[in-house]
Amino acid sequence: MMEARKYVWEGAIPLQIHLHESEVTTLPPPLPALILAPRIGYLPLLVPHIKPHFSSTLPPGIDTVWFDYKGLPLKWYIPTGILFDLLCAEPERPWNLTVHFRGYPGNILIPCEGEDSVKWSFINSLKEAAYIINGNCKSVMNMSQPDQVELWRSVINAGNLEAYIRVSSKLKLGTVGDEYAADLYSSSLNSRQSIGDTDSTGQVKTGRVPIRLYVWSVNEDFDDLEDAPQIDSWDKISYINRPVEIHGEEGKCFTLLDAVKSLLPEYFPYKSLNNEESSREEDKDEEKVPSENLSEHVESCYSSDDAEVKLVRIQGIEPKLEIPFSWVVNNLVNPEHFLHLCVCLKLPQVKIPSDT
């Protein structure tokens, strides 16, 4: 099971970085820089490797580095892999980005002062994850200085998963265990503390999982990702920073689709069943639908059309939606212990009810 985590940890995206034309002061203009960017890393951390490539051509002044993709300024605190998964529906290899060393758009992007800003943002997210999982940030705030340094080093030198696990296991952020993920575990992982409450069989009943959900939508179907509309503004992406509450139920696997639907209740108002064997229980479950909120209007609007989850991309892969959510959390989570999900929704065709 370490394998999946290793693949994620070592995943990288080839970037082709162009200097913005306004900052090119020499002829011929410099060639773009080619660099392999770790998925779990952050763009500002690449600057020491990129800058030498362009320094001879930059205009005089102080550097304030930022990146854009097709004109969209990139949020530097979002891990590189997530930016790629989100903004390139059809993966572009190499990914062509533009770097700027001047003219930081301070009205759009929060300031970044290099590695320190990224580290601060990372630790902050780790604290938030700890709070979500444990109810307090103590384990992170009480980290020794050497541990903090080692943790950060293991992230920015993205090859070092062993060092990361060594330090992060002290944070007691645990793994999500349920009977569906248990088969996939190696014995070494079983000894780690579990998130949430467990019953006598060790099956997790409840727990909060840190999630960052990025949702974009389309109105029409598309067969090829190439035809998906380009995201040209952050206002087109709905960012939802909310934990998923796992409620373990006997005999029922909490899937990735269940998790996504629980984060977007307004699109999936009915508790829908996605296991084939559960279809027999559909009749029983109809009674569970809360009736106080249902008006005829709502019923006819949502009668057969929930929104459709067209795409869920995590660490560059698109798992089957029936996959146990616990496996996804344990293997695809980022080093700051958040699971980042890029979701494309096809919106329902809302039927306007006719007045009778």
Next chain:
Amino acid sequence: MSAFPPWSWVPCPKQPWGASASHDVEGYLSLENIILSCYAQEEHDEISCPQKEETSCSEKEELIDIATLVQSNCSKVPYYDLHIIYSASYRVPVLFFRAYYSDGEPLGFNAIEKDLPAHSAKALLDSKWTFITQEEHPYLNRPWFKLHPCGTSEWMKLLFHVDVSVAKNGVTIELYLLSWLSVVGQVVGLRIPLEMLNQP
């Protein structure tokens, strides 16, 4: 005389493409274009009763009248926008704010720090519970300043610990927010009139 800037509720559909009806409306409390106490000439503080709206959903949805501040004549007076946004992660309200001069020029962190009441600037540096960072506004895709929520539930528990009736009956959303604001507001120099806190 002074006008009353009531807080207003700004609903935010989660989806920028204009979603159909949500069962659970998200949004934030907003108070904008105000001048904070350090610059105001407070000869008359008018106090009004807090209005209690029915809270049909779990999000904090109400109007709070607070003592308002008379405008000063100083031209380089910073204006503040304050938003109170619920954090699902920390399960507490979080204060977001930004400041700008009357010509629209935004204040950076250093300028804001100078503008804050002297005691709170020191509190900022000393306290691990309340410190200010610059982060992206959860809904507006722009950089705002945020009062860090990490310790909120700790000191909120302390606040309510002394009140026996609270321990027995729990606390209404209005009282929670008022108490929260009485602490948080001190950081930015926002004052809550005592009369409000004595409302049943």
